[in-house]
Amino acid sequence: MKYLAEFRDGEIAQRLAAEIRAITTRPWAIMEVCGGQTHSILRNGIDQLLPPEIELIHGPGCPVCVTPLDMIDKALAIAAIPNVIFTSFGDMLRVPGSDRDLFRVKSEGGDVRIVYSPLDAVQIARENPTKQVVFFGIGFETTAPANAMAVHVAKREGLTNFSMLVSHVLVPPAIDAIMSAPGNRVQAFLAAGHVCSVMGFWQYPPLAAKHHVPIVITGFEPLDVLEGIRRTVQCLERNEAKVDNAYARVVTFDGNAAAQALLEEVFAVTDRAWRGIGVIPASGWRLSAAYADYDAEHRFDVGAIRTTESAECRAGEVLQGAIKPSQCEAFGTRCTPRTPLGATMVSSEGACAAYFNYGRFHTLERASSATRDSNTSPKAATVG
């Protein structure tokens, strides 16, 4: 595919990695915010090409992972209501709620359907006027414009049988919270390229200045991630806490004005609980007053939701980069993709699932160890 294949070139990847090795003089801890970047890094083995001084800390940019538990439980309760068609992205189907997941609700008779686009859910509403169609509107700022358009179209057409269960989360407040947390080790960020394609990156200079961290807007293909890391290391080595756009073919400073305009109309900022992390003020979007009629939380009275999180799950620490998945006692034993204790083991971009699926509890060697001294790399995988 054009504009994809070129950014996966193996030889150039090797050269970028060599550049990074050449300019790195001391240890650096860099957080990639976006779960999609985590997935790309682990799936392609990008971290294996990096010098041992570079530690990649995987951030909480996995909307599936951070959707609050009570929101999952609400979704499950709504999906179980007869006469409801519950629509969702595929990612959410296996996320564990307090006692079950959407797959189980489906197997017990709930009408749960996977859609590719939120507009497909609107179409289902048009085609099923006697049913209530609910769409599970999760995601970061990348997905919010799509969800906004769906509910906007539904309102415009007066589709009163359509509603949305909204649980959006925002990146900049998360970065702020991570940098402000005691014990934080993150020294720089790879910002989420597609979030920034919507929002621009005007929100980042104040963050970079406040916390004195470089923030590099980074894409997802191997060359994009390596280039983002290269520029980040360059900033760190030069002690420059600046914002740099390494994904310029897609991201502009201002972002997408048309999308931001509709986001402004459809959503309102709210405090949001991030599963495993806790409440981050003003870190989420809910439907605005103008769209309250389409809010599934209001339309369906699912009663008091009492949530029970696994006592053993340490997803929160993983999401904040405090521990690696392989450092959790339950990892690979009591917690596996088959028997997940938390959302990070379910989502395709959850760090725990990625570590498990890409074998990071087996001892696969790091790249270019021939050029290093005998010090054990901090990234060498631990046996699970």
Place this chain on the structure above:
Amino acid sequence: MCLAVPGQIVDIFDGSGTRMATLDFGGIRKTVCLAYLPDAKIGEYAIVHVGFAISLIDEASAQETLRHFRELGILEEELGEASPEQYAEPHGEVCDPIRP
């Protein structure tokens, strides 16, 4: 959050009052909402996430980036500064299997 793929706009039309488009992704064609790119034209490339085009691809910028990548390491080579270790293969290299 971020699975978005590049596609080329091959047709633009109205879908029940919303600006829609057909995009070509390496031979696959899919209907995509183009409402967020009001100035996009046929022939241009866009990034698509969950059925929505959210950004145009600046092709000049893409080519510039690729040019920069291709030039990496060449200067050092020309000046004779490259060392073998710089291009070390990752551990566990698989030997090439039998080639027909």
Place this chain on the structure above:
Amino acid sequence: MAEPINTTWACPIPLRDYPSIVIGHGGGGQLGNELVEHLFKPAFANDELDRMADSAVLTLPAGRIAYSTDSFVVRPLEFPGGSIGALAVNGTVNDLAMSGATPLVLSAGFILEEGLPMATLGRIVTDMAAAAKAAGVRIVTGDTKVVERGHGDGCYINTSGIGVVRDGVQLSPTRATPGDVVIVSGTIGDHGMAIMSVREGLEFDTTIVSDCAPLNGLVDAMLAVTPDLHVLRDPTRGGLASTLNEIAGASGVGIVIREAALPVLPQVASACEILGMDPVFVANEGKLVAIVPPQHATAVLQAMRAHPLGSRAAIIGEVTSDHPGMLVAKTAIGAQRVIAMQLGEQLPRIC
């Protein structure tokens, strides 16, 4: 009187005035008999079936008997490049072929849902007849039941098959040996993405078609080079990755493949990108994986490429004594990743 069902088996007597299946068609009475007389028998066209005894009685060639069964529940029933009918025949033919058997006869059991259009059933049965003919097998016995509307997805088919294994052939998933070469017979992911392209909510326009095909002819060509192939498997549900994981586990060996060597059609690759899926987990219905001793690999590969179903055959990796039970891939950028078995069906993702 309804118009005769437009079928290619050109039965002169039209089926009774039932444009769709009713409960009576499974009742063992006149309606059921009509289905057999005017649909199954003309389509499958063989003497043994025509006897209409309770069992087919066969005289088989001497040798080890291979016996396999499979059930088919695909939705939609008809998809680009095939139908449940073609799958039902080729699936069992291929299971027999993977044991090095010459497939001989099949049974076909149908569970039909009340309301299934007769024309649809007609097309499915026509596909089965064509597939059986292409594979050189006869469908010699069968059964039909009908379930109430709402209890069955239109049509489920079970086929079982008998074949005779050639002498000297010992194909088993336990026989992969370090040093063996891994060969795939062609492009991966075609079938699964053809199905995806017509699945509700995910549709896209494409020329991808299912690769559904009988592989016994290709296997014959490979065994003609040497009977000493170690493993043959067809990577159906779960894709190439599941099959290689199973082989690695069964044999207690590691398998290493190179992602750059995997043959993937550009449109299949694109479709996977859009839906966030990995071609190595996507189903195939006309491909095989062969684990071959290294001294035979070149000749076997050449024989495959000379066969119409193996023209894109490629060496993709090898068997190792490292990391037993695990499948490891060398990524395009020269790093490594473990390819673990998926939990269940691969789902489209947005993240």
